[in-house]
Amino acid sequence: MRCCSPPRPAWVPTCSSSTRSRRSTGPARAAGTGAWDWPPWRSRSRSRQRGSTIPAMLLPDAVCPHSTASPRLGPRAAGDEVHRRCCRGQPRELLPASCPGMAVPLGEPERGRAGRAGQGRTERGSAGQDGMVQGGAGPWDHRIIKVGKDPQGHRVQPAPTTTITPNPEQGAWLNNKGAWLSGNGRGLTEGGWLIGGGPTPRPRRVPLTSRAGNGGSGPRPLHGADRCGAQRGGACSALLCPRGWGGGGLATAPRGSPSPPPPARRGVPPPGPRVPRCPLHAPCPPVSPTSPVSPYPPYPRPPCPPISPHIPPPPQTPCPRGAAPPHLTPPPPPGVLPLSQAWGRAPRLPPSPLPAQRRAFSNNKILVELDESAGVATMKFKSPPVNSLSLDFLTEFCISLEKLENDRACRGVILTSAVPKIFSSGLDITEMCGKSTEHYAEFWRAVQEMWLRLYSSNMVTVAAVNGSSPAGGCLIALTCDYRIMAENPKFSIGLNEAQLGIVAPFWFKDTFVNVVGHRVAESSLQLGSLHPAPEAHRIGLVDELVPEEKLKDRATAVMQQWLALPGKGGTSWAVTECRNGDLTCVGGPGIEAGSCVSVGTGGVGGWEVGKLSKAVRAALGCEGCAWHTAGRSAGCAGRLPPAQLAVPALLSRAGGA
Numbered sequence: 001m002r003c004c005s006p007p008r009p010a011w012v013p014t015c016s017s018s019t020r021s022r023r024s025t026g027p028a029r030a031a032g033t034g035a036w037d038w039p040p041w042r043s044r045s046r047s048r049q050r051g052s053t054i055p056a057m058l059l060p061d062a063v064c065p066h067s068t069a070s071p072r073l074g075p076r077a078a079g080d081e082v083h084r085r086c087c088r089g090q091p092r093e094l095l096p097a098s099c100p101g102m103a104v105p106l107g108e109p110e111r112g113r114a115g116r117a118g119q120g121r122t123e124r125g126s127a128g129q130d131g132m133v134q135g136g137a138g139p140w141d142h143r144i145i146k147v148g149k150d151p152q153g154h155r156v157q158p159a160p161t162t163t164i165t166p167n168p169e170q171g172a173w174l175n176n177k178g179a180w181l182s183g184n185g186r187g188l189t190e191g192g193w194l195i196g197g198g199p200t201p202r203p204r205r206v207p208l209t210s211r212a213g214n215g216g217s218g219p220r221p222l223h224g225a226d227r228c229g230a231q232r233g234g235a236c237s238a239l240l241c242p243r244g245w246g247g248g249g250l251a252t253a254p255r256g257s258p259s260p261p262p263p264a265r266r267g268v269p270p271p272g273p274r275v276p277r278c279p280l281h282a283p284c285p286p287v288s289p290t291s292p293v294s295p296y297p298p299y300p301r302p303p304c305p306p307i308s309p310h311i312p313p314p315p316q317t318p319c320p321r322g323a324a325p326p327h328l329t330p331p332p333p334p335g336v337l338p339l340s341q342a343w344g345r346a347p348r349l350p351p352s353p354l355p356a357q358r359r360a361f362s363n364n365k366i367l368v369e370l371d372e373s374a375g376v377a378t379m380k381f382k383s384p385p386v387n388s389l390s391l392d393f394l395t396e397f398c399i400s401l402e403k404l405e406n407d408r409a410c411r412g413v414i415l416t417s418a419v420p421k422i423f424s425s426g427l428d429i430t431e432m433c434g435k436s437t438e439h440y441a442e443f444w445r446a447v448q449e450m451w452l453r454l455y456s457s458n459m460v461t462v463a464a465v466n467g468s469s470p471a472g473g474c475l476i477a478l479t480c481d482y483r484i485m486a487e488n489p490k491f492s493i494g495l496n497e498a499q500l501g502i503v504a505p506f507w508f509k510d511t512f513v514n515v516v517g518h519r520v521a522e523s524s525l526q527l528g529s530l531h532p533a534p535e536a537h538r539i540g541l542v543d544e545l546v547p548e549e550k551l552k553d554r555a556t557a558v559m560q561q562w563l564a565l566p567g568k569g570g571t572s573w574a575v576t577e578c579r580n581g582d583l584t585c586v587g588g589p590g591i592e593a594g595s596c597v598s599v600g601t602g603g604v605g606g607w608e609v610g611k612l613s614k615a616v617r618a619a620l621g622c623e624g625c626a627w628h629t630a631g632r633s634a635g636c637a638g639r640l641p642p643a644q645l646a647v648p649a650l651l652s653r654a655g656g657a
């Protein structure tokens with residue numbers, strides 16, 4: 001959650017010209033240069049309009065407009081190379097039959113996939129001769145029109161003209177012989193050849209660089225209620241499963257975790273219903289169709305504890321992460337939209353009365369510990385020697401944050417380092433030279449993604465800076481709501497790009513300006529200064545200094561202070577209406593209808609702006625649409641029909657005052 005919006009370039013359309021003209025920072029200057037125009041996918045279309053040239057390395061892959069993977073992207077022409085590439089990057093079952101990417105013969109090598117994902121599945125002997133899939137009559141109906149033998153001489157099954165139909169209720173696919181196909185469709189192919197129903201594939205390691213929209217071929221997360229494995233009694237394969245259980249087998253299972261269930265025999269329904277359910281969890285609730293499909297592979301999830309089939313689960317065991325008891329979440333007044341609906345997510349829970357429960361998710365480079373009783377997670381960077389922000393690191397970062405974002409038990413995140421003396425050394429320099437254009441694009445997009453996700457998070461974010469933090473490391477700290485630094489003068493922080501002979505991107509700069517102000521930012525950026533901790537505190541770059549040994553406790557205390565603010569427990573709501581780019585309160589508990597909601601730097605705890613913007617975007621169904629805040633008013637851009645929005649009462653009280 002932020003006190004002000006992430007800096008946006010001037011091309012961002014606004015519904016109110018007045019709000020636009022009040023922008024204080026000036027990405028417009030950068031927008032004209034092309035080099036750092038933002039975001040890059042808009043850069044491409046704009047460059048076409050302007051006829052300017054944008055460096056190819058800045059152009060990311062697009063996401064198929066037919067898919068729901070990313071709402072950020074505008075439509076692209078069918079047949080466009082980018083379109084085709086991204087189509088292949090998406091799970092086929094998520095694409096409508098009309099998508100040109102669906103007409104790709106499975107027997108044909110799909111360039112750009114095998115190398116990336118390392119699946120080794122695209123080498124073909126007689127490419128394109130057999131095994132053609134065509135879109136069927138309906139978007140989910142695909143017909144195998146030709147089959148034959150695979151390169152090893154095995155007969156390809158099933159028989160010709162097999163219709164494959166998804167079974168939304170079961171979250172799996174059936175062919176016309178009633179045989180089960182792989183839940184994620186990968187059982188359809190073997191060595192690139194169609195074989196029809198097959199065993200549910202074992203979890204495969206997903207290269208972190210294989211991400212949606214990039215043409216990667218790693219298994220993709222399935223999303224939506226109809227895909228949730230937990231509904232079949234098995235593990236939840238949806239990354240955004242609100243319960244956070246399962247794992248979907250899409251990423252490498254943590255060491256020591258139990259093996260996945262044995263694969264079903266061909267033609268035999270998968271043993272989903274026989275898998276015992278976690279006694280603490282009901283089937284996953286349906287996921288809102290407006291929820292975005294994550295572009296990331298799911299975070300490895302802890303497995304459900306083993307359950308003896310002879311011991312029935314206690315019937316009255318309350319789900320620690322299920323719906324809060326009624327007395328903790330009073331129903332909103334009539335006509336008031338719960339915030340969870342407006343945001344398309346479940347409301348966060350107040351601190352649990354149950355005994356403290358901790359969960360830890362450790363990945364390669366980031367350790368995440370969630371204290372469910374406090375609703376606070378700690379993300380510890382553990383990528384020695386210096387926690388440089390490599391593509392893998394950034395990807396893990398986004399996955400971890402997204403997972404926490406969708407965990408109703410988590411309301412705040414503390415970012416810190418497990419590497420002594422270093423918070424983060426910034427962007428991994430080795431990722432920025434000697435690599436391919438595609439790699440640069442992917443890397444740079446990951447940097448932006450990290451920043452956007454952190455900046456627009458609706459969790460409280462606190463940086464506990466326990467070491468040096470140059471450049472990109474400083475950006476992470478700047479992007480948090482609050483910065484506490486160890487008071488060691490040997491630790492320094494700042495945007496030192498100038499010392500490296502490069503220029504901090506304008507959105508680095510704007511984030512910096514938001515925190516320290518124009519003049520300090522100007523001189524600091526010009527000199528590429530790295531400020532020792534005491535100086536950083538003096539110029540406002542960090543909010544407070546504490547002895548290193550007290551850093552954790554202090555961060556926890558600050559977090560509690562923030563979480564104690566009203567509106568955080570998800571219990572009080574107000575309804576606002578968006579008119580002419582301003583938000584007008586139309587009623588709510590203790591809030592007079594018609595009072596103007598004006599938020600921003602002058603508002604109470606202006607950090608609600610970020611939350612507001614999120615609500616605006618979600619309620620308008622345009623998560624990716626441009627939005628804008630400036631001065632003392634908040635507005636949003638893009639399609640702005642009058643919409644009833646729910647925002648925390650704190651926000652509305654601030655505006656109504």
Ligand SMILES: CCCCC/C=C\C/C=C\CCC/C=C/C(=O)SCCNC(=O)CCNC(=O)[C@H](O)C(C)(C)COP(=O)(O)OP(=O)(O)OC[C@H]1O[C@@H](n2cnc3c(N)ncnc32)[C@H](O)[C@@H]1OP(=O)(O)O
Nearest residue numbers: 385386388425426427428429430432433468470471472502
């Ligand atoms: C070519 C095309 C590029 C195009 C790119 C596109 C756009 C780029 C343009 C602008 C981008 C601007 C945005 C940039 C943001 C950044 O974050 S750039 C990175 C800035 N970071 C730094 O300057 C940090 C430099 N490092 C240090 O100051 C120190 O290493 C330290 C972090 C203070 C730690 O010091 P110490 O404990 O003494 O450790 P060492 O110096 O001995 O380092 C240990 C090893 O770590 C390696 N390393 C350090 N930093 C990085 C890094 N950022 N990326 C990768 N690796 C790093 C260092 O080389 C040592 O490795 P070896 O042991 O020598 O193998």
